[in-house]
Amino acid sequence: MNLKDYIRSIPDYPKKGILFRDITTLIKDENAFSETINQIVERSKKFNFTKIAAIESRGFVFASAVSYILKKPFIMLRKKNKLPAEVHSVDFELEYGTATIEVHKDSINEKDTVLIIDDLIATGGTAEAAAKLVEISKGKVAAFIFVINLFDLGGSDNLIKKKYNVENLMEFPGH
DSSP states (O other), rough: OOGGGGGGETTOOOSSSSSEEOOOHTTSSHHHHHHEEEEEEEHTTSSOOOOEEEHHHHHHHHHHHHHHTTOOEEEEEEEETSSSOOEEEEEEEETTTTEEEEEETTTTOOOHHHHHHHEEEESSSSHHHHHHHHTTTTEEEEEEEHHHHHHGGGGGHHHHTOOOHHHHHHHEEOO
16 A cells, blocks of 8 residues: 555645645545554564654644554643643744644653654654653653655754654655
8 A cells, every 4th residue: 555645735735835745635544544553553663662752733643543552651742831730841943933842741751762753744843842852851762753754854864863763654745
């Protein structure tokens, strides 16, 4: 099954010049979604980790299913002011603005090694912020797994240069 066949491309969304890679067409197909989860689970076997984290919101779709299958705790990395207890926060740059993500202070500790899952990596700002959240919490990043890598935007390569393990299920140009 070629998972790329299930990704819809939408030009000029959310703003002009962005070619949005839409995963809703992949997750609405039960076979394509199942195959995606199976591939993430298979790739995760390369790494030793105690918890799975995902970046809001599309990362939750994939990571929660993987967490269930692997019987690992699931940690949500959320947008600012979405978590009710004490949090660690990291501000970061997006290709079209700035944002903040947070994690509960009691979600990750020095005994944890965390697999971070997200739907897509573009410039890598969000992924780097996720890694900082894990590290601020005294945990270690085992690896990142992305469903889609926008290879020409350099995010995946930047993470690798910073010595993070990175797996991508498929690649597309970002423009």
